[in-house]
Amino acid sequence: MAKKTYREVLSRASSFLEEQGKEGYAIEFLFLERKNWTKTQWLLSMNQEIDVFEEQQIQADCEALLQDIPPHYLLGYADFYDHRFKVTEATLIPRPETEELVELCLRETPESGMLNVVDVGTGTGAIALSLKAKRPEWQVTAIELSPEALEVAKENAKALDISVTFILGNGLQPIEEKIDILISNPPYISQAEWSLMDESVRTYEPKLALFAENDGLAVYEQLAEEAVSRLKPDGKVFLEIGFQQGKAVQQIFQERFPEKKIELLQDLSGKDRMVYLHS
Structure with missing residues (x-):
């Protein structure tokens, strides 16, 4: 099975949300907040392999965003x-x-x-x-x-x-x-x-x-x-x-x-x- 990178998984998730009429950037925002990454850290790391737990979190966040739950309520802050x-x-x-x-x-x-x-x-x-x-x-x-x-x-x-x-x-x-x-x-x-x-x-x-x-x-x-x-x-x-x-x-x-x-x-x-x- 081909390895997936952060960029690939997030790009796919963002496109999916946009297709459903939602704000695609929200999933990227949630991901960076959960990782506590700056934009610079993202640019340096986006082509690294994503682990299964992080991919599952992105999927769960996507499902929540589809229900219009505000990202800050998902984060709790x-x-x-x-x-x-x-x-x-x-x-x-x-x-x-x-x-x-x-x-x-x-x-x-x-x-x-x-x-x-x-x-x-x-x-x-x-x-x-x-x-x-x-x-x-x-x-x-x-x-x-x-x-x-x-x-x-x-x-x-x-x-x-x-x-x-x-x-x-x-x-x-x-x-x-x-x-x-x-x-x-x-x-x-x-x-x-x-x-x-x-x-x-x-x-x-x-x-x-x-x-x-x-x-x-x-x-x-x-x-x-x-x-x-x-x-x-x-x-x-x-x-x-x-x-x-x-x-x-x-x-x-x-x-x-x-x-x-x-x-x-x-x-x-x-x-x-x-x-x-x-x-």
Whole structure:
């Protein structure tokens, strides 16, 4: 029997997935992650003989991808802002666009001692833990509505040895003291967008973390109302938004904070992605 190389087996698997209307690169991504190989290691090793167990793993991953299971759920983790976070079907998979939200918050908030920071809808804890890692002096509170997601966030905090305060709750309702920064990647997809979403997202990612009423604006309306009594006079708000929601979210916050500047910022793809409220 002719020996099979990594390249041959992966090429065949990728082509098979493409023929079935799936993303062929996903199997290559899974393979490199499971091997913990860089692209350079792949180029140096791709013509080596593959063993039977690795071939069986590729076949199993292909079958899972055909069922639209997201690759990160198969791995059980996702990398975000220099850290590795556990993910489960109870949590949204952290996206690169959200890293831009974290970067914006850090860039616009110079190291200035202890600030009271609240992350609403923390999910895996990616935003809260990433901020705390870069600004250890900040007092960071992470709020989450899903008990299952909150447990995952706590596990991530323990694994990363980063200390933040976790609260099971809805929006800013659990917060009584004044805060310096509100940051959130809330549910913002409207039910009307259901048919436009990738099947893997629709089937496996938690709907609680994805969908909101009132054309996806309900949570922004809630946060704006709750922030009125909780945000310090010089406080800031950083929000991730759907690419078609910029003007609407700006208006929601401008009505409640008429004295504030509200900027609409784009992600690296040039799409409206962040709203930044400041003095």
